[in-house]
Amino acid sequence: MLTPGFKLFFGMFAAFTAAALVYGYASGGSHVGPISLGWKGGVGDHIGYGVLVSLAAASLAVSLVLVAFRDADSEAQAALSGADGISPNPAVASGFWPVAAAFGAGTAAVGLVLHPLVFGLGLVMVVLALVEWTMDAWADRATGDPAANRELRNRVMAPVEIPIVGALAVGVVVLAASRILIAVSALWAVVVAGVVSTLILAGAFVYATRPGQARKLIAGLGVVAALGLVVGGVLAAVTGERDFPHHEDEIHSESGAEESGAGDGGG
Amino acid sequence: MTMTDSAPVAVTEAAAGPEPAGAARWVTTNDCRIVGRAFMAVSLVLGVGAAAVGVLTRVERLDPSAPDQILGGLNSWFQMWTLYRAAFVLLVVLPLFLGLAMAVVPGKLGADNLAFPRAAQASFWAWLIGSLIVVVSVFAGGGWGAMDGVTAAERDAMTxxxxxxxxxxxALLSGAVNLATTVISLRPAGMSLLQVPLFAWSMLVSAVVWLFTLPVAAANIVVVYADLRGRDPVAFGLPESPGIWGQLDWLVEQPAVYALAVPVLGIAGEIVPDRLGIRLDRRGAAASIIGLFGLLAVGGWSQDYFTAPADHRDELLYVGVGVAAVVVVLAFCGALADAARRGSVRLQEMPSSALAGSALAVVLLAGATFFGALRVIKPFELLERSTTTGVFNAVVAAALIGTAAGVWHWWPEILSRPPSESRGRLAVLLLLAGGVLLAASDVIAGFLGAGDRPFVGDYDSGAVGGLNAVAVAGSVLLVLGLIAAAAAVFETMRPDRPDGPGAGDAAAAGLLRGAGS
Structure with missing residues (x-):
């Protein structure tokens, strides 16, 4: 019996495989190159082809795990949780993914006029929102118990969401903080880094000692800090970097002058 | 990762997670009633803004010598002139009906929610974001064309x-598909499509008409976009008039303009018999009339931009559709008059805002179709005259009045408390007066030779100048009517405090109303 989770991820495997083949041939792959993973010929654009093949392999692996251990199987889940099976007219859980899809579409529209990067960001938002939306819709109809459905959905998506969100968060923090630190003077960069580190340490200390009471306070401060970091990063990026002494350029130009001088002399 | 390792009691209430509250609930919810209310609330605000834009363009037209005293130039005038029309179609009337239907129709069919609740949520937010982009870009120098040349920045804003x-x-198409699917697939077993409540039926017809209409407009937009973003606009994307607006003006002309008012027939077809305490005689015929009116409102075929110098509007089909529309609406008026005759109408009593509003909306729509029929008759030469705007204004006013009647009638599905009846009557009266003054002044001015395009034709002669003043009064009344309706709706949209003085009033009034009907 094929589980719903297997069907979903195996479908994704098929879609990614087809996309990889199309992309491979469209970007200059030879006759059997994209089919043989490059063993008998070129695959076209290596990066795009590689990403798509990797996604296909990951989807295939997840689908096999799901069918082997009967994970994300709605009937098994319903039996374990004592639910009454699948409701014919299930309640639809609330969520913000449709809103995210709408914002993504709006961002893409604005990006068509402003900048291709903004357009790409909008498209990425739309695709991510649609994937999450699909999973939510699937989970809504998995069993007759909303709590079991949410659990089921989290079992499938949390292993994907948490690393992606974590990577995005780290990327945003690193990018924004680096923009700020290279925009202010060298002295202020040290001060900012010290103060922020101290604040993080103090917040973690408070949270560790009083986890229950300080939770809302820490959450609020975290939101404020994240917004401040992002806004500060954007402002710093707009302002630009401070003046750095360009030692390497000078060395290169000096050595270039010497070389050209030597060349002239030799000629 | 395997769930077989988990204890069977692992699924708890905590796993389901708490439902968000407050503003987060408004953002994340897909409850059809809340999404419908959100559609209506934002549409009303945008409606007040669009009507205010209409006042400015009307006031500007009072002084023919200087089209730049208030709005700052011919281009700005044209931007506002087109914004008024496009906004009332895309940002006000269609979403108002969509919101009303999302809030009311599922309950009428015995369903808990729409067929695709998340799609409804996405359609509202996409519509809201698109509306904001439209408004901001127009005020940044964009719009649907210009009359006096454009800069590169203005071209970007137009894009x-x-x-x-x-x-x-x-977004509107997504909402329309959602509604149509809800009516078709979520109606109770054994109920045929012709047996669904007339408002639900009219929304199904409207959704189909919009599905035949709006994609054509989207295709026009794609053509214009592709040409406008090219190196040099060739033909379709010429920003100067009539390049862009010339491809979209069919949306506010016959027959497509009637697509704005198809639900008005459904609203009146339900409210009038309900308020009179009778059943509509020959209900199937009424449903057929609504379907026929919807068929006559399909209008993407009538655009003349691509066929110039040949003009579809000179053909018999165009004239026939224009004349048939008035016959169909008059037939529906006859059905309502028959209901009034059989019901208990007492002229000495003040009718409720719902009853008066729904009936007057149909009468105003009949007037619009009558003048629309005159417009398409060749000897009158009214196709390019201000009669076009007159018909548009009458249809828009009928739609607004019909929506107000629907809100006042089905308030338990939409509001937290019953809205004030006196404010409802005031809103209907102001909207009716504004719509009649606007429509009449434009129609008569058209007969006197006033052009429909800005500052084209005989728009400043003595008689037409006087009619312009009447139109200013009409547009002001339209703004006031929308403000009155919005104030009454917003006031009663907020939920009661559990221990507040109004607690329980809504339920009590609902019970009383149920007993009365």
Missing amino acids: LTLLGAGLVIV
Whole structure:
């Protein structure tokens, strides 16, 4: 019996495989190159082809795990949780993914006029929102118990969401903080880094000692800090970097002058 | 990862997670009633803004010598002139009906929610974002064309307006498909489509008409966008008039303009018999009339931009559709008059805002179709005259009045408390007076030779100048009517405090109303 989770991820495997083949041939792959993973010929654009093949392999692996251990199987889940099976007219859980899809579409529209990067960001938002939306819709109809459905959905998506969100968060923090630190003077960069580190340490200390009471306070401060970091990063990026002494350029130009001088002399 | 390792009691209430509250609930919810209310609330605000834009353009037209005293130039005037029309179609009337239907129709069919609740949520937010893009880009120098040349920045802003309008259209289409699917698939077993409540039926017809209409407009936008973003606009994307607006003006002309008012027939077809305490005689015939009116409102075929110098509007089909529309609406008026005759109408009593509003909306729509029929008759030469705007204004006013009647009638599905009846009557009266003054002044001015395009034709002669003043009064009344309706709706949209003085009033009034009907 094929589980719903297997069907979903195996479908994704098929879609990614087809996309990889199309992309491979469209970007200059030879006759059997994209089919043989490059063993008998070129695959076209290596990066795009590689990403798509990797996604296909990951989807295939997840689908096999799901069918082997009967994970994300709605009937098994319903039996374990004592639910009454699948409701014919299930309640639809609330969520913000449709809103995210709408914002993504709006961002893409604005990006068509402003900048291709903004357009790409909008498209990425739309695709991510649609994937999450699909999973939510699937989970809504998995069993007759909303709590079991949410659990089921989290079992499938949390292993994907948490690393992606974590990577995005780290990327945003690193990018924004680096923009700020290279925009202010060298002295202020040290001060900012010290103060922020101290604040993080103090917040973690408070949270560790009083986890229950300080939770809302820490959450609020975290939101404020994240917004401040992002806004500060954007402002710093707009302002630009401070003046750095360009030692390497000078060395290169000096050595270039010497070389050209030597060349002239030799000629 | 395997769930077989988990204890069977692992699924708890905590796993389901708490439902968000407050503003987060408004953002994340897909409850059809809340989404419908959100559609209506934002549409009302945008409606007040669009009507205010109409006042400015009317006041500007009072002084023919200087089209730049208030709005700052011919281009700005044209931007506002087109914004008024496009906004009432895409940002006000269609979403108002969509919101009303989302809040009311599932309950009428015995369903808990729409067929695709998340799609409804997405359609509202996409529509909201698209609307904001449209409004901001127009005020940034964009719009649907210009009359006096454009800069590169203005061209970018125009592109943004087109993209925003495209997003709005996609969102409205998504909502329309959602509603149509709800009516078709969530109606009770054994209920045929012709047996569904007339408002639900009219929304199904409207959704189909919009599905035949709005994609054509989207295609026009794509053509214009592709040409406008090219190196040199060739033909379709010429920003100067009539390049862009010339491809979209069919949306506010016959027969497509009637697509704005199809639900009015459904609203009146339900409210009038309900308020009179009778059943509509020959209900199947009434449903057929609504379907026929919807068929006559399909209008993408009538655009003349691509067929110039040949003009579809000179053909018999165009004239026949225009004349048939008035016959169909008059037939529906006859059905309502028959209901009034059989019901208990007492002329000495003040009718409720719902009853008066729904009936007057149909009468105003009949007037619009009558003048629309005159417009398409060749000897009158009214196709390019201000009669076009007159018909548009009458249809829009009928739609607004019909929506107000629907809100006042079905308030338990939409509001937290019953709205004030006196404010309802005031709103209907103001909207009716504004719509009649606007429509009449434009129609008569058209007969006197006033052009429909800005500052084209005989728009400043003595008689037409006087009619312009009447139109200013009408547009002001329209703004006041929308403000009155919005104030009454917003006041009663907020939920009661559990221990507040109004607690329980809504339920009690609902019970009383149920007993009365």
